[in-house]
Amino acid sequence: MAEFSVPLMPTDQPEMPSGELWSDEPPLESDLHRDHINRLLRLLKWHWRDRTDYYASGNLTIYYNPKQLKSRDFRGPDFFVVLGAENRSRNSWVVWEERDQYPHVIIELLSESTATVDRGLKKQLYQDLFQTPHYFWFDPYTLELAGFELVQGQYQALSPNDQGHLWCESLGLFVGIEDRSLWFFTAAGDRVLLPEEAAAQQAQAAAQRAETERQRADRAEAQRAEAEAQVAQLLAQLQQQQQGEQGFEHP
Known part of the structure; x- marks a missing residue:
C-alpha cells in the first residue's frame, strides 16, 4: 500500500483533537x-x-x-x-x-x-x-x-x-x-431533477390536471345543455302534436 502522509518525528507528540475538527480546505478553483x-x-x-x-x-x-x-x-x-x-x-x-x-x-x-x-x-x-x-x-x-x-x-x-x-x-x-x-x-x-425543477414539473402537472378537469366539466356542461335542448324540442313537438289532435277532434 502506498504511503500518503509524512510520519511524525519521534520527538513530536500526536495532536489529538479536543472537539470536532473544522474543515481545512483551500478555496475552490472556480x-x-x-x-x-x-x-x-x-x-x-x-x-x-x-x-x-x-x-x-x-x-x-x-x-x-x-x-x-x-x-x-x-x-x-x-x-x-x-x-x-x-x-x-x-x-x-x-x-x-x-x-x-x-x-x-x-x-x-x-x-x-x-x-x-x-x-x-x-x-x-x-x-x-x-x-x-x-x-x-x-x-x-x-x-x-x-x-x-x-x-x-x-x-x-x-x-x-x-x-x-x-x-x-x-x-x-x-x-x-x-x-x-x-x-x-x-x-x-x-x-x-433539482428541487425547483421538480416543483415546476409538479405545478405544470397540477395545471394540466386542472385544465383536463375544466375541459371535462365543459364537455359535461355542453352535453347537459344539448340534452336539455333535445328534451325541450321533444316537449315542444309533443305539445304541438297534442294541440293538432285537439283541433282535429273539435272543429
Whole structure:
C-alpha cells in the first residue's frame, strides 16, 4: 500500500483533537467548480429527501489518521457520500469518530492544478486506504468523465452505457453529462431533477390536471345543455302534436 502522509518525528507528540475538527480546505478553483459541487449535493439531497441514512458533502476535509494530523497531504474530496451515516451537519469528516467509515462515493472535479493528483495519488489513496467503492473524476472544461469501481481491492474502469453515463451501484444512479454539466440519472435514464425543477414539473402537472378537469366539466356542461335542448324540442313537438289532435277532434 502506498504511503500518503509524512510520519511524525519521534520527538513530536500526536495532536489529538479536543472537539470536532473544522474543515481545512483551500478555496475552490472556480465558480464553475463550486456550481458543480452545489448542484450534485442538491440533486442527491432532493432525490434522497426521504432518507436519513447517509451523509453527503463537498470540499470538506476528511481526517483519517488521528496520529498524523500535522501531515494532511490529501484534502477533502470535491464531493463525497458516506452510506449508513447519521445525516447531520458537520464541520469535517473525522473517520475515527465516525465508526471508521470512509466515503462510499467520491467525485473529484479536475483542474489544471489538481488533475495529475486526482488521476494518480488520490486515486491510489481512495483505492488502497479509503477503499471507496466508486470513484469518479470530471473536468468541467474538457468534459472528461471517468469512473471506477473497486473490485477485489483494485479499481476497474466503468464502461459507459449508450448515453455515455456511468453506473454507480452505491448510489443506484448513473453519473453523466448533460448540457456540459455533471448530473445524476435514474436507472431508467431520467435525469434527477433539482428541487425547483421538480416543483415546476409538479405545478405544470397540477395545471394540466386542472385544465383536463375544466375541459371535462365543459364537455359535461355542453352535453347537459344539448340534452336539455333535445328534451325541450321533444316537449315542444309533443305539445304541438297534442294541440293538432285537439283541433282535429273539435272543429
